[in-house]
Amino acid sequence: MLKVIVFDLDGTLYEDTHHFDYYAKRIAERLEKEKQALFWQDYHAVLAGVHPLKIGSVYNAKEDVILFLDSDHYVYAVYEWDGTKWSDDAIQKHYPKQISVDLDNMLSIGDLWWVPSTIGRHYGLTNEETYAAFLETRTFMMSPHFTMKRTAGLAELLTQLREHLFFVLMTNSPKLDSEAILAKLGLADIFHQKIFQAGKPVHTAKHLQELCQTFNVRYEEIMSIGDNWRNDILPAKQLGCQTIYIDPHETGVNADITVRSVGEMVQLLSTYIKSERVSKK
Ligand SMILES: [Mg+2]
Known part of the structure; x- marks a missing residue:
């Protein structure tokens, strides 16, 4: 029986994406002049899907290489920034063990948030510098200048369901801006518990x-x-939780259920709930 639903915030309860360009600008302006054009070239290439850095990859900032991991966290492909592919022998030699992603140097490119910051790291920014750009972006998102599109039916569905289920918000974003975004979405009073700066994927299981x-x-x-x-689905699945993966980038990885958009998630959740017994009691 389903009793608790844990929601991520960004990309899960809304799907606006125009703030990523704002974020990319905040990163670019921190770079040396001659690197800025290269930054934009890479940024657009990643968005167009023609760069080795992809949603679903892992960036090793220390060694400046892009890794692809299987679901057991073993490396199966490695690319240099310029697209040069490593041989299987080189992978075996260099990455024989499972990889632990972290939030400093082994970065999981799990969504678009990681794209501007990773390219910034490649061109010499520190983790602190990219985080400062992130916080500026979150401040922008709190302001009236950032208009958000509510997903039809989401607030209504959750309001109805919260009588029967416990709702938890689990986001890596800070409290202040996340609360402001929830208010814009009409979801300020929906959650029974909210976890901010959750440190996913490292702390998801905890x-x-x-x-x-x-x-x-x-x-x-x-x-x-x-x-x-890697943040929301894999650790939950490994513990035996049910999962719904919103995958607009068509990464093709496994979840119990995969949908393409927040709207599709709302539709699916409403039919799913009707067919299942749900209760928090
Ligand atoms: Mg997200």
């Missing part, structure tokens, strides 16, 4: 474990919904 205790439920009674496979 949070889910705590939610089991808080709400006195088993993993099978929790559903995780998100647009970042």
